[in-house]
Amino acid sequence: MGLETLGGLAAPTTLTQATFTTPGTVVWYPPAGVYQVTALLVGAGGGGGSSVPTDAAAGGGGETVIVAIPVSPLTPLTLTVGAGGAGGTGPAGSGAPGGATSITLGSGGPSVAAAGGQGGDIPFAGATGTGGAGGGPGGGSAGAPGAYEATRTVPAGWQLLYACGGGGGADGTSTGGASGGLGGFPAPQGAPGTGGTSSASGGQWGAGGGAGHTSTTFGAPGGAGTAGGGGGGAINLSSTSYPGGPGGDGVLVLWY
16 A cells, blocks of 8 residues: 655555544545545644743643544444644633544444643643643643553454554743654654744644743744644743643544
8 A cells, every 4th residue: 555645644545535624523424335444533732821920831732543443334433523722821821621533433332532632731741641741830841752552442343553642742941942742643753842932833743832931022822733733832921921822623534
């Protein structure tokens, strides 16, 4: 099977691809003659934290799951794309967590979900779970990379092809420069957000966002995450509060 790179994803070229990026739920029927689909699910990213009085931390990226599912043309799939978490607002506001992206066979049948990332400035930093952890409000540490999930389970008859936690959001820092953790997609991994002196960018493809920091001359909102990436933390200027960046909405791709 040949491969091509499409928006950061290694996509099969010999199969038909259907991509869903709008948050919400739709019902999809397999076309006639299709008896298996391969699904890529990326949970939505968490929002970055807002500034003042803390050095705002970034949101974590969404989990990545790839699974092969036996289907039939008469049985619909319920597809849900998670919404990115809102950035924090006001003094030291925490970012909201990202929503899960999921696929369910039939009505209330077996399902699998990719977890969303946590919001920034929630006081839990360091290790990732399924969705990337949000950065903490201090410490200046880079986000942890998404961890491969060797023991993840899927419904009977489904085949797990890959699963990896989202990248962690970077901790807030007084000097800038802390970056988010790598995302979960294996080829290539999602690009992490970066902290800097004038901006803190969001992550891409399940990676964590970059950290905000304290500046004496400049303030700015955090950058937005994309495709399940975490939102960047805001940059703190004196007593002026800036919002954190929103997390990227989830992604669901079907190949059949």
